[in-house]
Amino acid sequence: MQEILKAGKPLEAAEKVLIMVHGRGGSAEDILSLATELNTAAFALIAPQAKGNSWYPQSFLAPRAANEPFLSGSLSFLEDIVQDLEEKGFSKSQIFLLGFSQGACLTLEFAASNAARFGGIVAFTGGLIGDHVDHNNYKGDFDGTPIFIGSSDxxxxxxxxxxxxxxxxxxxxxxxxxxVIYKNMGHTISRQEIAQVNKLIFGE
Structure with a gap:
């Protein structure tokens, strides 16, 4: 069983849950620390930990087969977390997803493979996974789910x-x-992005 860190409100007392997915070389603890900058006081926070601090071995732009079986395993890990939350009584509209870098790619890939009306999705520097974007890989309807994607150019x-x-x-x-594409932002999470997601995704 892979490790999952929890913070914020206890699940029993929370009306919303944020799943936070760290980047390559990062950790669940790292990504959880970002919550101090976000308007998530009412949320239960869940941060899965990747084995070896990486969700898959190659670039997200590599052919999907080059990242197997790790990619499928990581997507299943997120699916299990969401399914467990649903079994605990949370609807997908109460579940939010956030990732940075490799975690952002995994987050978008998971969401697009299981599209539904989530509470909101944040991708700090990421995109869909594979050597090309194949529309046949994805199914479902986001039904107006707000998604923020920020990246550097x-x-x-x-x-x-x-x-x-x-x-x-x-x-x-x-x-x-x-x-939002930020000129020369670098491979990081900026104050501007934090402000944007607090307004668009985590605002009341």
Whole structure:
């Protein structure tokens, strides 16, 4: 069983849950620390920990087969978490997803593979996974789910064109996407992004 860290409100007392997915080389503890900057006081926080601090071994732009079986295993890990929350009485509209870098890619890939009306989705520097975006890989309807995708131009790991391709696909599946490309931001999470998601995703 892979490790899951929890913080924020206890699940029994929370009306909303935020699943936070760390990047390559990061940790569940790292990504949880970001919550101090977010308007998530009312949330239960869940941060899964990747084995070896990586969700899959190759670039997210590699052919999907090159990242197997790790990619499928990581997606199943998120699916198990969401399913467990639903069994505890949370609807998908009470479940929010957030990821950074490799975690953002995994978050978007999971969401697009299981599209439904989630509470909100945040991708700090990420895009859909694979050597190309294949619309046949994804199913469901986001039904207006708000999604924020922020990234840098340029970003060494995440090309802007993949961010834009991902936005087009997600919007085609019914998501309300806010895509913001920041000039020379670097591979990080900026204050501007924090302000944006607090307003768009975590605002009351």
């Amino acid at each position: 340029p970003d060494f790991h995440v090309p802007v064109n993949r961010v834009k391709e991902s936005t087009i696909l997600l919007e085609g599946m019914g998501a309300k996407v806010t895509e």
